[in-house]
């Protein structure tokens with residue numbers, strides 16, 4: 646069930662009025678309406694399916710709409726072994742997402758190559774795109790994936806609306822040669 650009684654952001658209230666910062670309102674909206682794009686290539690994707698299903702129900706966090714279009718997603722969830730040949734595809738998917746966008750690396754394979762320390766496997770998706778939160782495990786349980794989503798929510802809620810225009814953020818993208 647979708648959470649409908651969200652607490653108001655920090656602010657000042659009195660009879661008939663409530664005042665808060667724009668960042669707080671935008672952060673609250675972003676936090677509770679993340680649209681995930683599942684980039685699942687192998688077994689960790691099955692854990693994602695369990696996370697979306699009724700028992701764990703990611704919809705409770707406002708993320709019931711998986712987007713298979715990068716242009717209509719703001720959370721890239723990468724799950725599974727990413728072969729080096731898939732690197733450019735993953736990168737292009739990331740580049741097609743509008744700002745603000747976040748990346749959740751789910752499982753050992755996506756985060757570090759996992760057990761596949763071999764010539765054909767990318768040894769972590771942060772070699773090609775920036776990652777916001779890593780979820781450990783092989784595979785991680787749905788509870789861990791949900792914890793990762795909660796961490797992304799914390800980032801989304803607390804992020805300044807100006808962060809994406811900051812020199813620091815531009816430098817991060819430049820370090821990946823992403824314009």
Ligand code: SF4
Nearest residue numbers: 688689753754783784
């Ligand atoms: S981390 Fe483990 S469960 Fe996940 S994709 Fe890799 S091998 Fe499969």
